Amino acid sequence: MTNRADLHTLTGAYATDSLDDTERAQFEEHIGQCPACAQEVRELSATAARLGLAAAVVPRPALKEQVLRSIATVRQEAPRTEPGPPGGTVPRAPLRRASRWALAACLAAATAFGATAVWQHREAGDARDQAREVQQRTEELASLLAAPDARTRTANLAGGARATVVVSEGRDRAAFLATGMAEPPRGKVYQLWFNDKGTMRSAGLMDPGRTTSALVMKGRVGEATGMGVTVEPAGGSPEPTTKPVALLDFPA
Template identity: 60%
Template sequence: MNTTDLHTLTGAYAMDALPDTERTAFERHLAGCEACAQETAELTATTARLGLAVSVSPRPELRDEVLRRITTVRQETPREAGAATSVPRAAARRVILSRWALAACVAAAAAFGGVAVWQHQRAEDALDQARQAEQSAEGAAAVLAAPDARSGSAKLGDGATGTVVVSKRQDRAVFVVSGMAPPPKGKTYQLWFEEDGKMRSAGLMEPGRSKQTVLMSGAVGGASGMGVTVEPAGGSGQPTSAPVALMPLPA
């Protein structure tokens, strides 16, 4: 594939529609092509706007329905290989087996109770995560679709491009990134607002995703810029490493 062909792939890359080989080649091309990096950042932000603008919220009663159903689904116990199927004839054998069966039933009842509690908690956790993701997506969509939304784009290094979109009326910002290399093991990317020379945490990015749209945590306030650093999993109160990206917020 020649350079002319690579220049035509900005739209397909922004929509995540390239096969692995072409995506790898295009990301190498992005590192040295300012025009493609700029166009890719703008198209990625536009794609995020279009996608989030048509997102559909689940019906309000879905949570209660999931929690109700999860408690009625019984987990099958594993069957032991080679289990005997014949009925013992000796009365003593029946008594012993009956005692073992009773003990097994008691143990199974306790186990099923524990499984039900575990399943219920897992369902609650999943619903909380889904609810947070839904709220974040709705917030990002609102910023991206705001009439006063302003955006600025920049190259972040290693072929990555970033776009920050700000709505002054909503006092919120969204960060759209593509081509982001995964953070080191046990680390995460953390976003920051820069205000009067100080950094204020604006949330974490999802590890392992090269393309994502993130609603930055907290109000923009008087921030004039934003940054991205590599931090320990869970984030830090203040940056502990040099920024991998610094961008001014659009006026």
């Protein structure tokens, strides 16, 4: 059994879902009596959510072609002006090797910083819009997780996945966080639902390309007492068409 002194050190492990069932139960009992740990968990959970939502901006294939064309027309090194060796013999092999290394370095840099360069490209408007949308969702989720009245409930899902629902009564909003979920079948998507006392109400779609997800559920909590997840056709369904892969009651 974990002693009380040790429980204060488990905030990070709890926020990243790294505790076993026994430790989790002990810690959840502890944070109900320790406001400092409860606040730290909210802050760490918000940070973890930001990391989970981070989306890399992939440069367009045309960017690589543009870099390669530019390399062919831009001098890699300035002409050497220092005196040559006696006898007028200039060793050219080292210069050619240096030029090849410079070219390789340029290509490596272009690849490593392609995601940054795309922001400066004149056709990167879609990428900027996507980044703004991600930033807005991240801030909304972080704000909900840090709410003073935020309550959480975690459950094990099939295949070793874990899901956590976070509810703020004051904000009338809920968030869903999941790790290790299997990718849905091709042409399918995970759809979230509010459980309004037996009637399921759509609460948005999960990104089909992610096995880890953290998002604010669409719509108000209202009278909902729990939530569920089903596999639906791409674009979602007006009501569930399959057996739930997850059902969680909202924390009291």
